[in-house]
Amino acid sequence: MKKSLFFIAAIAALVSSSCKKIDGQGENLYGILSFDDFAVVCDESVETKAASAAGASYAIFVYDQEGNPVISTTYAAVKESNNKLSIPAGNYTLEARSTVEAVPVAAFEQPVYGASTSFSVAAGETTSLGSLTCTLTQVKVSVSYSDEFLKDVTGPGSATVEVTAGYPLSYDMTYSEGNVSYEQSAGYFAVNDGSTMVVTFKGSVGGKTQKMTKSFTGIAARQWRQVKFIKKVNEQGQATFDIVIDDLVSDEVLNNDVAGSETIIAEDPNAPKGDGGITFDFDYAGGCDAEFTDLEHLVIPQQSERTICLKFNATVPNGVKKFWVDITSTNESFVSAIEAADAAHLDLINPSETNMIIFQVVPFPHGPELVGQTSMAFDMSAAQEAIVLYQGTHNFNMNIVDTQGCKKTIPVVMIVE
Numbered sequence: 001m002k003k004s005l006f007f008i009a010a011i012a013a014l015v016s017s018s019c020k021k022i023d024g025q026g027e028n029l030y031g032i033l034s035f036d037d038f039a040v041v042c043d044e045s046v047e048t049k050a051a052s053a054a055g056a057s058y059a060i061f062v063y064d065q066e067g068n069p070v071i072s073t074t075y076a077a078v079k080e081s082n083n084k085l086s087i088p089a090g091n092y093t094l095e096a097r098s099t100v101e102a103v104p105v106a107a108f109e110q111p112v113y114g115a116s117t118s119f120s121v122a123a124g125e126t127t128s129l130g131s132l133t134c135t136l137t138q139v140k141v142s143v144s145y146s147d148e149f150l151k152d153v154t155g156p157g158s159a160t161v162e163v164t165a166g167y168p169l170s171y172d173m174t175y176s177e178g179n180v181s182y183e184q185s186a187g188y189f190a191v192n193d194g195s196t197m198v199v200t201f202k203g204s205v206g207g208k209t210q211k212m213t214k215s216f217t218g219i220a221a222r223q224w225r226q227v228k229f230i231k232k233v234n235e236q237g238q239a240t241f242d243i244v245i246d247d248l249v250s251d252e253v254l255n256n257d258v259a260g261s262e263t264i265i266a267e268d269p270n271a272p273k274g275d276g277g278i279t280f281d282f283d284y285a286g287g288c289d290a291e292f293t294d295l296e297h298l299v300i301p302q303q304s305e306r307t308i309c310l311k312f313n314a315t316v317p318n319g320v321k322k323f324w325v326d327i328t329s330t331n332e333s334f335v336s337a338i339e340a341a342d343a344a345h346l347d348l349i350n351p352s353e354t355n356m357i358i359f360q361v362v363p364f365p366h367g368p369e370l371v372g373q374t375s376m377a378f379d380m381s382a383a384q385e386a387i388v389l390y391q392g393t394h395n396f397n398m399n400i401v402d403t404q405g406c407k408k409t410i411p412v413v414m415i416v417e
Helices: 147-151 332-340 356-361 381-387
Strands: 004-008 030-034 039-043 059-064 069-074 084-088 090-097 106-108 113-121 126-128 131-136 138-145 153-162 168-176 179-182 187-190 195-205 208-219 223-233 239-249 258-264 279-282 311-315 320-329 345-347 375-379 392-402 407-416
Touching: 084 090, 090 131, 106 168, 113 126, 138 147, 138 153, 138 179, 138 195, 147 153, 147 223, 153 223, 153 407, 168 187, 168 320, 168 392, 168 407, 195 223, 208 223, 279 407, 320 332, 356 381
Parallel strands: 030 126, 039 131, 138 223
Antiparallel strands: 004 039, 030 084, 059 069, 059 090, 090 113, 106 187, 113 131, 138 187, 153 168, 153 195, 168 179, 195 208, 208 258, 223 239, 279 311, 311 375, 320 345, 320 392, 392 407
16 A cells, blocks of 8 residues: 655755855855755555656755745756755755646646655755655545446436536546446545535436535545445435445545535436537548448458548537547557557547647547537548557547537447457
8 A cells, every 4th residue: 555765865966156146145155955865755655556766757846935946856857966055044945746747736647746844054054854755745536336326327427526616527427338437547636724525426327317416525635535426225215326435545534424415316407408419420521431330330451451531520519618538448558558648538628748649640639729619520540550550449439518518428439350
């Protein structure tokens, strides 16, 4: 349950020209900050991964007492330093963090570990920092469902988790011919003292649109909240549902009392009716013949045989609000390639910098300009060259939400024999 990353951290040596002195003041107003005995221990107590060395992107920051940045460097630069830094006398704060980027408010698979310590530097003296232990700065949240719950699912749905108001993460559930799959990535949420986590499920259960919301208190950093949706039977023998914290992994026992719970086990009167006319289908008018007719059974021929024309068109009458693609495969090498591009859950509207790799292979339309569009062309013909290298079944679930809240998931399945 615990891994430790040990490294002897040192700030890159700064030449005298890089430390601006106050006019008329000499070296006697400076002290030495020594990193000879400085060590950072990263304690990931909610993780089960094997121990590994700290990466080059690990960042170290020093701020003055007004919060102004004095030093910003990476572990790669730290390792090349001489372990000492001339710095003006005063009070400072040092922060070690596993990324140079700020902690995201809410994001999938983006854990950030960090810690900070305050210190003072006296003129003409040497100050040593000692060791610093970094821990998870966020709360980790995973979502799952009991087998009995999944048996009653009759359509797509979504579990929404929100810790900071206005920044939810959607753990989407897809449904196709009785088969249910759902987002299993871990979400990481920034927390404040006294944070509350709001969990909502909305989807088709028992042939009806059903909704449940619960609030969980005591949310704090360094926790792993494992949310689970379960089926229950009430005193009248009717099926109901509940949201529970299946396991809480943390350094201390916390109160999981439910506060402000709301349950709607019936047709949701506020739910959008229908799918808003959303479609994703072959674009026969785009110059391709009608070779394929089934989106869920596209057999991709080897490149040596021929290059196929594979074009689609997405139609969203009410305009696009969200558009993401969930990519899975039976080929582990294909999965690894997708994960390298951080594209297993590919947000077409707000792609990350890493996602840009996938667009070089599969040229999906992407970017904020998709919002509000009612028609989008997808030309995936160029993807054949890469896909034929991976035998197996590759699933591209097209998830679309329109501006009225209507949602539809359309599976596109490519098969390389």
